[in-house]
Amino acid sequence: MIRYPYDGEGIASLKLLAKKYPRTFLLDLFYKMFRIRLIEETVAARYHEDKMKTPIHLVIGQEATVVGSCALLTKDDYIYCSHRTHGAYLAKGGDLNAMIAEFYCRMTGCTASRGGSMHLMDKSVGMMGSSAIVAGAIPIATGFSLSAQMQNNHRKTVVYTGDAGVEEGVAWESMNFAAVRKLPMIYFCENNFYSVCSPLHYRQPDNIRIYKKAESFGLKSECIDGNNVLAVYEAMQRALDYVNNGSGPAFIEAITYRWRGHHGSEEDMGYRTPEELAHWKTKDPVALLQQVLIEDFSLPLSEVEELRQQITAEINKAFAFAEQSPHPTRDDLMNYVYCD
Amino acid sequence: MLWDEKLVVANAEQKDPVNQDGRVIGSVEAIREALSYKMDEDKKVFLLGQGVDDPGGMFGVTKGFKEMYGAARVFDTPVSEEGMTGICVGAAMTGMRPVYFHNRPDFLLLTFNQLVNHASKIHWMDNGQHSVPLVIWAAIGRGWGSGPQHSQAIQGLLLGVPGLKIVMPSTPYDVKGLMISAINDNNPAIIIEHRWLMKRTGVVPTEAYEIPLGKGVYRRRGNDVTIVGASQAIDLAMTAANELEKEKNIHADVIDLRTIQPLDETIILESLKKTGRLLVVDTGWAVGGVCAEIGFIAAEKGFSFLKAPVKRLGLPACPSPAGADLEQFYYPTVASTKEAIVSLVKS
Numbered sequence A: 001m002i003r004y005p006y007d008g009e010g011i012a013s014l015k016l017l018a019k020k021y022p023r024t025f026l027l028d029l030f031y032k033m034f035r036i037r038l039i040e041e042t043v044a045a046r047y048h049e050d051k052m053k054t055p056i057h058l059v060i061g062q063e064a065t066v067v068g069s070c071a072l073l074t075k076d077d078y079i080y081c082s083h084r085t086h087g088a089y090l091a092k093g094g095d096l097n098a099m100i101a102e103f104y105c106r107m108t109g110c111t112a113s114r115g116g117s118m119h120l121m122d123k124s125v126g127m128m129g130s131s132a133i134v135a136g137a138i139p140i141a142t143g144f145s146l147s148a149q150m151q152n153n154h155r156k157t158v159v160y161t162g163d164a165g166v167e168e169g170v171a172w173e174s175m176n177f178a179a180v181r182k183l184p185m186i187y188f189c190e191n192n193f194y195s196v197c198s199p200l201h202y203r204q205p206d207n208i209r210i211y212k213k214a215e216s217f218g219l220k221s222e223c224i225d226g227n228n229v230l231a232v233y234e235a236m237q238r239a240l241d242y243v244n245n246g247s248g249p250a251f252i253e254a255i256t257y258r259w260r261g262h263h264g265s266e267e268d269m270g271y272r273t274p275e276e277l278a279h280w281k282t283k284d285p286v287a288l289l290q291q292v293l294i295e296d297f298s299l300p301l302s303e304v305e306e307l308r309q310q311i312t313a314e315i316n317k318a319f320a321f322a323e324q325s326p327h328p329t330r331d332d333l334m335n336y337v338y339c340d
Numbered sequence B: 001m002l003w004d005e006k007l008v009v010a011n012a013e014q015k016d017p018v019n020q021d022g023r024v025i026g027s028v029e030a031i032r033e034a035l036s037y038k039m040d041e042d043k044k045v046f047l048l049g050q051g052v053d054d055p056g057g058m059f060g061v062t063k064g065f066k067e068m069y070g071a072a073r074v075f076d077t078p079v080s081e082e083g084m085t086g087i088c089v090g091a092a093m094t095g096m097r098p099v100y101f102h103n104r105p106d107f108l109l110l111t112f113n114q115l116v117n118h119a120s121k122i123h124w125m126d127n128g129q130h131s132v133p134l135v136i137w138a139a140i141g142r143g144w145g146s147g148p149q150h151s152q153a154i155q156g157l158l159l160g161v162p163g164l165k166i167v168m169p170s171t172p173y174d175v176k177g178l179m180i181s182a183i184n185d186n187n188p189a190i191i192i193e194h195r196w197l198m199k200r201t202g203v204v205p206t207e208a209y210e211i212p213l214g215k216g217v218y219r220r221r222g223n224d225v226t227i228v229g230a231s232q233a234i235d236l237a238m239t240a241a242n243e244l245e246k247e248k249n250i251h252a253d254v255i256d257l258r259t260i261q262p263l264d265e266t267i268i269l270e271s272l273k274k275t276g277r278l279l280v281v282d283t284g285w286a287v288g289g290v291c292a293e294i295g296f297i298a299a300e301k302g303f304s305f306l307k308a309p310v311k312r313l314g315l316p317a318c319p320s321p322a323g324a325d326l327e328q329f330y331y332p333t334v335a336s337t338k339e340a341i342v343s344l345v346k347s
Helices: A010-018 A023-049 A063-070 A086-091 A096-103 A137-151 A169-181 A210-216 A229-244 A274-281 A285-296 A301-324 B003-012 B027-041 B065-069 B081-093 B105-119 B172-184 B233-248 B265-275 B290-301 B324-330 B334-346
Strands: A078-081 A127-130 A157-162 A185-191 A220-225 A250-255 B024-026 B045-049 B097-102 B135-140 B165-167 B189-194 B201-203 B217-220 B225-229 B252-256 B259-261 B278-285 B311-315
Touching: A010 A229, A010 A285, A023 A063, A023 A086, A023 A096, A023 A229, A023 A285, A023 A301, A063 A086, A063 A157, A063 A185, A063 A229, A063 A250, A063 A285, A078 A086, A078 A137, A086 A096, A086 A127, A096 A301, A127 A137, A137 A157, A137 A169, A137 A185, A137 B081, A137 B105, A169 A185, A169 B081, A185 A210, A185 A229, A210 A220, A210 A250, A220 A229, A229 A250, A285 A301, B024 B027, B027 B045, B027 B065, B027 B172, B027 B201, B045 B081, B081 B097, B081 B105, B097 B105, B105 B135, B105 B189, B135 B172, B165 B172, B172 B189, B172 B201, B217 B233, B217 B265, B225 B233, B225 B265, B225 B334, B233 B252, B233 B278, B233 B334, B252 B265, B265 B278, B265 B290, B278 B290, B278 B334, B290 B311, B311 B334
Parallel strands: A078 A127, A078 A157, A157 A185, A185 A250, A220 A250, B045 B097, B097 B135, B135 B189, B165 B189, B225 B252, B225 B278, B278 B311
Antiparallel strands: B024 B201, B165 B259, B217 B252
16 A cells, blocks of 8 residues: 655656756766765664664655755755754765764764764754754754844755654744744755654645645745655755745745655664555655666766765775774763853 | 832832942843843844833833834744744854843743753754853743732743753842843853842942852851842842841841852852851742752752751742732741741751
8 A cells, every 4th residue: 555655757857857957967966865875875784783872864765855955055054954864964065974973972973972863963064953853943943044134144044844843833933933034044844754653644634735834824835846856956946046035935845755764774664565665766866867867868877886886985984984983081071061 | 000010119119138339220220231231232132022122111121122223133023932932042053142031931931942952952962063142031920910820930940951041130230240141141041030129229330240150149148047049039038137137136148149050059058167057048939949959959068067957948839829818828928038047047
């Protein structure tokens, strides 16, 4: 039984959109998605070693949402994330060594073993942090955009949330305020149909779409195929145009699917069917773009293989870096409780 | 004048605990001076909250500020306490210094997710990379039928949260200096005013000054007993101590903590070493809060000084009632404070 079928236009739509873009641009998007995929697969494959002692929330299957949206942001723009944060961190340009070291809870981790996997951040590229409380990030990110508006510094803010994030009241408190103040703010909802094991239709009425709710709050809002990286990219461009005009906040609902469980490395069944997962695997955002590049942009498979080797070498180095990094000590515990 | 305002005025007529020469102004004016000073000095400071630009202007504290500083820096908010608190956290992380006003601390309960899960932890959690210089202000209500959800003094619930600072001023002088310090501080700070102190007058220098957060001060000196507290609880302590000095020749140290987080253990233990007797007073529930924490400090670090069991005078373990009949049994009085001091000195 497939409860939540893919309703996008698949490869045909991706091919059509791809015609507008140069090969180098498409190859760059592919590289970024492919890299996230390989990193996540390595994390999953090595999780059983029990050296990464932090819960992991893998983004395998959801690479297009973060790569398509971050492609239009500079390092001066802000993002803030939920617990499923690996993809956005990498897409915004977060340091890989610091991410893996954080999974190993070492001093060289991006938060020196304080946050673990659910609080990744890299301030140097505008990846400002992540909250493990559902929707906790949403008002904070809205505050970034208030700050940008008050300082007139033209920075944009994107907050990533899931389909359950919009079940928290504070999400709507934030969007309401952003609409009142016309903040330069983009709310990006990755709707993957499940919150831990709870399917969407247990949590929200069947006939009420998330993006429509946002629209009713006064946001420019649209729903897109989140497995089509160019659809994401173009929706993001429309949202940025709107926000940059001072018209107010925008909302993007991107339909996608996570292949692994809510957390951990397994595929996780019981609340969903193998047929549903297999169905979505045929809509793999990374494979779709690879197919377009091979069929329409004469990308040789050997080049994909070269990329794989290059990325694998980078990943291996990052894991070695993490494993060789120092552990925090007793002296580190009480630092930074208060700021001087 | 409405009877509720009369209650505030009646309390204001008590003398300020710090008697000295100088310019005398009211508490509200003192807060306004602090805010004006910071608004002029630092363009990153802004004021928000339900009613900050009302005709009343948050008990007069922010009255006229919108006209002076513009709607971009002084603004009313949607009735969305949690959301607005998170928005302040985000603004503070990215260079701004918000001062967020609430009528009553009761509404802070709606903001605990942002206060406890986020604001207080972010600096630690990201290994010192962000700071959250945020001030949250609220005034404890009491009397005139405010009842269980408009009279709460919830400082005790926040006392154990690392990363927050909690400021509880008792004099106009402190109100000004502590507000400036709180805005200058790079941590989230909660200022809990008391509505009954807001028409209090006292000596306040015209210039700007800071009062260190985390340092208590002696309001009076004596060798027989130590009374520790903050905010309006200091009023009762001072009145009771002054009367007992005349009536029973009992001499008390009264320590005004000014901030309960950080908590000035040194001054408490210094006094306790001298007197051997400790009464803790607080405007909140006695269980699990300021009274409980200071009592434990005495047991843990001042046990050898103690000549009598520690006493506490906070609120009983029930909600705050609306009506004056029940209130008289709920709140500590001068009489109950004197009784506690006398029994402590006798034992």
